[in-house]
Amino acid sequence: MALTVRTEKPKSAAAGVRRVGFGSKLARWDVKVSPYLYISPFFILFAVVGLFPLVYTGWVSLHNWNLIGGNQGFAGLENYEFILNQPYFWNAVGNTFSIFLISAVPQLIAAIAIAALLDANLRAKTFWRMGVLLPFVVAPVAVGLIFNNMFADQSGAINSFLSGIGLPAVPWHSDSLASHAAIATMVNFRWTGYNALILLAAMQAIPRELYEAAIIDGASRWRQFVSVTVPMLRPTIIFVVITATIGGLQIFDEARVFDPYGLGGADRQWQTVTMYIWEQGWGQRNFGRASAVAWLLFVIIVLIALLNFLITRRIATQGGRK
Numbered sequence: 001m002a003l004t005v006r007t008e009k010p011k012s013a014a015a016g017v018r019r020v021g022f023g024s025k026l027a028r029w030d031v032k033v034s035p036y037l038y039i040s041p042f043f044i045l046f047a048v049v050g051l052f053p054l055v056y057t058g059w060v061s062l063h064n065w066n067l068i069g070g071n072q073g074f075a076g077l078e079n080y081e082f083i084l085n086q087p088y089f090w091n092a093v094g095n096t097f098s099i100f101l102i103s104a105v106p107q108l109i110a111a112i113a114i115a116a117l118l119d120a121n122l123r124a125k126t127f128w129r130m131g132v133l134l135p136f137v138v139a140p141v142a143v144g145l146i147f148n149n150m151f152a153d154q155s156g157a158i159n160s161f162l163s164g165i166g167l168p169a170v171p172w173h174s175d176s177l178a179s180h181a182a183i184a185t186m187v188n189f190r191w192t193g194y195n196a197l198i199l200l201a202a203m204q205a206i207p208r209e210l211y212e213a214a215i216i217d218g219a220s221r222w223r224q225f226v227s228v229t230v231p232m233l234r235p236t237i238i239f240v241v242i243t244a245t246i247g248g249l250q251i252f253d254e255a256r257v258f259d260p261y262g263l264g265g266a267d268r269q270w271q272t273v274t275m276y277i278w279e280q281g282w283g284q285r286n287f288g289r290a291s292a293v294a295w296l297l298f299v300i301i302v303l304i305a306l307l308n309f310l311i312t313r314r315i316a317t318q319g320g321r322k
Contacts, residue, residue, distance in 0.1 A: 005300040054298070061291035068285065079292035083280075089293065091268055092276040093300070095180065098254070099272065100248035103184035108240060110192050115199035120123060132193030143186055144257025151182040151258075164209060176269040176317070183270060186254040191247070195240050202236035203229060205224070249301050250274055261282070273297045 054076035061079055064072035081319055083089050135143070150157045151172040159169040172182050206229065214224045230237075255264060263279065264271025271279075273293065281290030 006196070011162075020279065034078065035210055056292055057220070057291045060182070060287055061295050065286050065288040065291070066285050067282075067287065075288060079288045080296070083289055083292050083296065088268060088271070089276060089296075092264075092271050092273045095176075095264070095268075095270055096249055096251065096272045096274075097182050099180045099187070099270070100245070101189040102180055104244050104248055106113060107186075107188045107192050107244065110188065111195035111199055111240070112194065112195040112230075112237075114230065115203055118196065119203045120178075120198050132196055134193070135190050136194045137192070140253035141245070141257055142189065143190055144254050147182065147186045147189070147254075148258055151185075173258075173265065174269075176233075178220065179265060179270040183254050183258055186258075187248070191244070198240060199233060199236055202233050206232045237310075241312075242305065242308050246301055249297065249304065252278070273300075 001178055058304050062074060064075045064078075066072065114132060118125065118132070122128060153159065153169070153171055153173050156172070159172075162169055170178050172178050210228050210232070211224055219227065251272050255270055255272050255275055256278070259265055259269065274297070277290050277293045277297070280286055280293055283305060284290075
């Protein structure tokens with residue numbers, strides 16, 4: 001009986017190497033590259049309508065540039081020196097911060113209160129939540145015209161009401177503080193409901209177990225709001241404060257419509273920085289100086305944002321330690 005011996009051929013080293021096809025490489029590239037492609041439209045749009053105008057404005061601010069003659073040559077920092085030596089610029093900065101503070105603090109308090117009411121067990125919740133957003137939908141110019149008639153010095157609705165109850169009329173257009181309060185009222189009318197919905201979304205994300213534990217401990221509704229709701233809203237409140245700061249320092253529509261001449265009052269008692277930019281650009285037809293004011297406003301906003309960041313970071317650190 002013959003025996004058959006089978007001998008296997010040794011496999012080559014190349015046979016054990018797995019070749020990666022083009023499809024596998026394409027799939028790997030898709031995983032690595034596709035996230036950047038998805039977010040690229042935002043950065044492309046920001047570069048076109050945000051970054052390029054910002055850089056171009058900085059370049060214009062270094063030149064003598066007017067509306068009629070165009071670029072008249074390099075000026076260096078002359079436009080900045082001129083603006084910083086103008087009392088009207090510092091008056092506009094003071095007015096801007098005054099209107100911002102008068103509007104931001106009551107706006108935040110009212111937004112938190114409205115959000116707390118909307119978070120309660122109300123009937124027709126959707127109706128009320130949509131209702132607080134209606135002022136934000138109204139055009140700023142329309143809001144300014146309506147409130148301008150309400151705050152008229154002679155025949156305004158508010159002064160007529162004050163006269164009817166025996167109180168003296170308020171000089172809304174001649175007194176600086178009164179005009180700032182009137183403009184702040186317009187700002188609060190438009191933005192309070194918007195911020196209230198942001199805070200409402202944060203309130204609904206708070207775990208209900210915390211409120212149940214507070215109820216078991218005998219905490220009242222006010223104590224629950226102070227000890228549970230407000231601390232849990234800290235990140236959202238920080239976000240609202242930062243966005244309100246950026247928007248408040250760029251206020252233009254309400255203050256512009258409040259004055260038919262566009263200068264911020266006879267003595268510029270409510271002229272803001274953005275109105276001063278408009279005056280330099282379209283009133284004086286000097287785009288170089290207007291661009292310099294715009295960049296100074298940009299620096300102010302960045303400094304305020306950094307200050308907010310440091311304060312909020314310190315608050316968050318203290319909260320974490322507690």
